Amino acid sequence: MIPLQIALTALCLISALWLVVLIVRDRTPDHLLLNLMAVIEVGLVVHLVLGIVRVFTEAKVDVAEWEYIGYLIGAALFIPVGVVWSSGEKTRGGTGVLLVTVLLVPFMFVRLADIWAGGA
Amino acid sequence: MPDRGSAGTGRGFGRVLVFVYGVFAFAATGRSTLQLTTKASDAPLPYTLSAVAAVIYIVATFALATNRRRLALVTVGIELVGVLTVGLLTSALEPQDFQDTTVWSDFGAGYGFVPLVLPFVGLWWLWRQGRREAIVTEESA
Numbered sequence: 001m002i003p004l005q006i007a008l009t010a011l012c013l014i015s016a017l018w019l020v021v022l023i024v025r026d027r028t029p030d031h032l033l034l035n036l037m038a039v040i041e042v043g044l045v046v047h048l049v050l051g052i053v054r055v056f057t058e059a060k061v062d063v064a065e066w067e068y069i070g071y072l073i074g075a076a077l078f079i080p081v082g083v084v085w086s087s088g089e090k091t092r093g094g095t096g097v098l099l100v101t102v103l104l105v106p107f108m109f110v111r112l113a114d115i116w117a118g119g120a
Numbered sequence: 121m122p123d124r125g126s127a128g129t130g131r132g133f134g135r136v137l138v139f140v141y142g143v144f145a146f147a148a149t150g151r152s153t154l155q156l157t158t159k160a161s162d163a164p165l166p167y168t169l170s171a172v173a174a175v176i177y178i179v180a181t182f183a184l185a186t187n188r189r190r191l192a193l194v195t196v197g198i199e200l201v202g203v204l205t206v207g208l209l210t211s212a213l214e215p216q217d218f219q220d221t222t223v224w225s226d227f228g229a230g231y232g233f234v235p236l237v238l239p240f241v242g243l244w245w246l247w248r249q250g251r252r253e254a255i256v257t258e259e260s261a
Contacts, residue, residue: 086139093131
């Protein structure tokens, strides 16, 4: 994993723990958490751009470029879509959607590494 | 007329369920599009099943989000049959007879077995919402 992915994974896990606490206590997300998720999203957009450059300049022949780019886009899409979708539900359900989004991001990094290794 | 009130299949926990279905609709559509546009003739059976899975997830997401319960029940039912059938096929057949993966291959092992668990959760949710609605109707009668 590249350092940016490690940093984003750490931030996602912090957010996930925070969201679990919110769900248990039946609270809606506070501004600090939403700001943290915004920071993660900025990081994911940078990650998308870097990833596209990387796949066209450094990738071995057997790397599935379009699959890799698909996963890069997916990783950057989940949080904004999830925030919009959860905004209509000010209950545990809405907070649960945010929890799913931050857990999906590290999973996408694992898949990206698999594809990069050529064995997806 | 589907009810979009607080008891709908897209409310509460349903928000999470619809989101997860949406993620699989996205994943299966992406996989299927890629397979069909870049290498359609390599493995016709898996690629057709990938496309079927994509359509099922899209319709199930739509049905759950808009509280169309009968449509949701049909699509989640097909999803359950699909993941069990493809899961059994991929574990029974030799790799050369099933040349590439679908979302449902090996009971969804490539996706943390979520594709196997999801239809059961979907059916449970539909059953629960159906009961809740029956109680509400009884009380208001």
